[in-house]
Structure formats: C-alpha cells, structure tokens
Amino acid sequence: MTFSILARDAETGRIGGAAATGSLCVGGWVLRGRVEAGLTASQGTAPSTLWGEAALDEMQAGSSAAQAVSRVTTPDPGRAHRQLAALDVLGGTAAFTGEASVPACASRSASGVIVSGNMLTSESVLDAVLSTFVSTTGALPDRLLAALTAGEKAGSDSRGLMSSAMLCLGPDMPPLNLRIDYSETPLGDLAGLLGRATARPYADWSYLVPTRQAPFRAPTDQDLARLNASVPTDMQGK
Structure with missing residues (x-):
C-alpha cells in the first residue's frame, strides 16, 4: 500500500x-513529526494516526525510537494490520510490521535512516529506497525524493502510485510540508512542488518566518522590499 522513508541528516x-502510496492523501495519513521529538510513519491495511502521534509523545518525553515503537504497538489488539516506523532526534530508528500486513512488507535500516513498506511488488523496493538515500549526496529533501523515485522504479506499490508527501524539520528552518494528495504522476508533481518551494520568491519568504532557533523573527522593511522585488508584477498584492 505504501512505502516510506525517515532520515536524519548527520x-x-x-x-x-x-x-508514496497507491491510495489518496499519504501525507495526512502516514507522516508525523516534531522538531523536538522526531518523525513517524504509520501505515498499513488499517493505519493508526494515533500510533504516529503517540510515538512522537513518547520520544518527546525521552524515549528512544525503539522504546516508543514497542510501547505504542504492544497494547493494540489491531496491531497485526498496521505498520509503524520511528526516527528519534538523535537518529535512532525502529519499526514494527504486523503479521497480517499485505506482502511484500518489511523494513530496512541504516545509520540514521529507516525505510518501511507494505503491498509492494517485492522487498527490492525497500532495498532501492534505502541504498539510493545512503548513496545520494545533497540537501535532505533532494535525497528523500531520489529515494522515493528509486522505489518507484524498483517496482513500487503493487497498485502503482496515487499520492506522495514530504516533511522536513529542523530548529533552524520553518517546516517543509509538501503533499500531493491525488495525481497520476505524484512523484513528478512532488518534484515540481519541491522545486517551487525551494526557489524564489517562496524560498525568500521562508527565510523570514519564525523558527525554533529564532522564534520571534520578523521581516524588516528592507526584507519586505527585497521580497516584493522578487515577486512577479502580476502576483504582487495577492
């Protein structure tokens, strides 16, 4: 149904x-994150968004990713139909795959990165996602997109893909939260959206908003003048 990757840039x-998934709205269903806690990916035949939030609560309170996954999944009688991956802020990872998950289903991990999936054409999809991320250099969003693209080329969700999403967080940046909720080409659309979100004028604006490290940051008159100068005339005032 879905393949996902969570990673920390060392x-x-x-x-x-x-x-990415062969169903709708993968970003809303699967990905959760907090700068002070980490990231989760909750997926499966009957995915629990509650799992994703609960694991973040655990990690924010000091649990490792492995502790969080165990504490969240163990008491749930419906866990056989669910899958959960977690990444803590130190780069620790863990995953759970319920025994009723639709094959091919599994997880893969390396230092600071974890990949999970279910209803895949084969587990080689996971291998491709992981190996591509590890071997790719550059900015974190670009590496994540390259990893998803490799997973699609290696066989993908057995139904094909219908939606995709990306979530990047850091204390020195505003959240980058991109979602393609329905598309015949969700990874191509995600690449296009990422390009727009990291180019002018949008990127200029994103550098002026508050972050964890600068919670009271606000634009100066000079910042606003520079930003307005970078916006096409037909977009100004909108």
Whole structure:
C-alpha cells in the first residue's frame, strides 16, 4: 500500500520523511513529526494516526525510537494490520510490521535512516529506497525524493502510485510540508512542488518566518522590499 522513508541528516541535524502510496492523501495519513521529538510513519491495511502521534509523545518525553515503537504497538489488539516506523532526534530508528500486513512488507535500516513498506511488488523496493538515500549526496529533501523515485522504479506499490508527501524539520528552518494528495504522476508533481518551494520568491519568504532557533523573527522593511522585488508584477498584492 505504501512505502516510506525517515532520515536524519548527520551534517545539519535536520530530519525528514517522505512517503508514496497507491491510495489518496499519504501525507495526512502516514507522516508525523516534531522538531523536538522526531518523525513517524504509520501505515498499513488499517493505519493508526494515533500510533504516529503517540510515538512522537513518547520520544518527546525521552524515549528512544525503539522504546516508543514497542510501547505504542504492544497494547493494540489491531496491531497485526498496521505498520509503524520511528526516527528519534538523535537518529535512532525502529519499526514494527504486523503479521497480517499485505506482502511484500518489511523494513530496512541504516545509520540514521529507516525505510518501511507494505503491498509492494517485492522487498527490492525497500532495498532501492534505502541504498539510493545512503548513496545520494545533497540537501535532505533532494535525497528523500531520489529515494522515493528509486522505489518507484524498483517496482513500487503493487497498485502503482496515487499520492506522495514530504516533511522536513529542523530548529533552524520553518517546516517543509509538501503533499500531493491525488495525481497520476505524484512523484513528478512532488518534484515540481519541491522545486517551487525551494526557489524564489517562496524560498525568500521562508527565510523570514519564525523558527525554533529564532522564534520571534520578523521581516524588516528592507526584507519586505527585497521580497516584493522578487515577486512577479502580476502576483504582487495577492
């Protein structure tokens, strides 16, 4: 049904996740994150958004990813139909795959990264996502997108893809929360949206808003003048 990746950039300390599925609205269903806690991906035949939030609560309170996943999944009688992955802020990872998950289903991990999936054409999808992320250099969002694209090329969700999403967080940046909720080409659309979100004028504006490290940041008159100058005339005032 879904394949997802959660990762920490060792150089910047930023964390990010991405997911794609053969159903609608993968971003709203699967990805959850908090700068002070980490990231989760909750998926499966009967995914629990409650799992994703509960695991974040656990990690924010000091639990490792492994502790969080165990504490959240163990008491749930419906866990056989669910899958959960977690990444804590130190890069620790863990995953759970219920025994009733639709094959191919599994998870893969390396230092600071975890990949999970179910209803895949084969587990080689997970191998492709993980190996591509590990071997790719550049900004975290670009590496995540490259990893998803490799998963699609390796076989993808057995139904094909219908939606995709990306969530990147860091104390020095506003959240990058991108969602393609329905498309015949969700990864291509996600790439296009990522390009727009990291280019002018949108990127100029994103540098002026508050972050965890600068919670009271606001634009100066000079910032606003520079921003307005970068906006096409037909977009000004909208």
